[in-house]
Amino acid sequence: KNQVEQSPQSLIILEGKNCTLQCNYTVSPFSNLRWYKQDTGRGPVSLTIMTFSENTKSNGRYTATLDADTKQSSLHITASQLSDSASYICVVSAGNNNDMRFGAGTRLTVKP
Amino acid sequence: KAGVTQTPRYLIKTRGQQVTLSCSPISGHRSVSWYQQTPGQGLQFLFEYFSETQRNKGNFPGRFSGRQFSNSRSEMNVSTLELGDSALYLCASSARGRTNTEAFFGQGTRLTVV
Numbered sequence: 393k394n395q396v397e398q399s400p401q402s403l404i405i406l407e408g409k410n411c412t413l414q415c416n417y418t419v420s421p422f423s424n425l426r427w428y429k430q431d432t433g434r435g436p437v438s439l440t441i442m443t444f445s446e447n448t449k450s451n452g453r454y455t456a457t458l459d460a461d462t463k464q465s466s467l468h469i470t471a472s473q474l475s476d477s478a479s480y481i482c483v484v485s486a487g488n489n490n491d492m493r494f495g496a497g498t499r500l501t502v503k504p
Numbered sequence: 505k506a507g508v509t510q511t512p513r514y515l516i517k518t519r520g521q522q523v524t525l526s527c528s529p530i531s532g533h534r535s536v537s538w539y540q541q542t543p544g545q546g547l548q549f550l551f552e553y554f555s556e557t558q559r560n561k562g563n564f565p566g567r568f569s570g571r572q573f574s575n576s577r578s579e580m581n582v583s584t585l586e587l588g589d590s591a592l593y594l595c596a597s598s599a600r601g602r603t604n605t606e607a608f609f610g611q612g613t614r615l616t617v618v
Contacts, residue, residue: 428609435508435594435609438549481547491560492537492607494547 395419396484398495413498415465415482423485427467430479472502508597510608511582517552525613529576529597536578542591585617
């Protein structure tokens with residue numbers, strides 16, 4: 393069973409709308425949680441990184457939240473743009489050795 | 505500052521051949537990690553190198569190997585290629601490879617095995 397579960401698998405929204413992507417994890421001991429954006433055929437690009445003590449972090453129109461008690465994170469995208477169409481990957485690091493566990497990603501499509 | 509550079513970007517090989525992929529990390533970064541990404545399996549960790557030493561290894565067969573040079577550049581080798589090795593191979597560099605340090609990915613090498 394994957395230790396990082398993302399939902400939904402895919403999502404289609406209209407340009408200008410908001411959306412929220414979910415990430416649940418069972419990774420332990422928790423070190424940090426990252427959200428990456430990956431355009432098709434390209435490498436992932438970091439959006440946010442959060443440690444245990446942080447519960448909200450923003451990067452422009454992207455806002456990530458973390459609830460370390462329930463082991464849940466969300467990525468909220470505000471006023472979506474066509475360029476937001478990509479896969480969003482949740483990555484949880486375990487322990488002290490940067491052992492990264494990847495979610496399967498959510499494929500977001502923004503339509504005009 | 506230049507980003508992570510992977511070469512080549514695209515590669516087509518025949519089953520049974522071997523292949524070497526290269527990754528140049530961001531200047532000053534000493535940790536390089538390699539990942540395989542396929543549509544069915546998502547991103548899977550291959551191995552991590554730090555200061556020329558393999559520090560972590562994922563669950564891949566021995567056909568997959570790597571090394572890191574004194575200038576932190578890393579190579580990944582896959583021998584006796586199989587059709588299932590077709591994937592996007594990504595490398596990521598970080599300053600120390602430890603917790604809470606940012607990992608920066610390259611654009612990847614798209615390997616197709618025919």
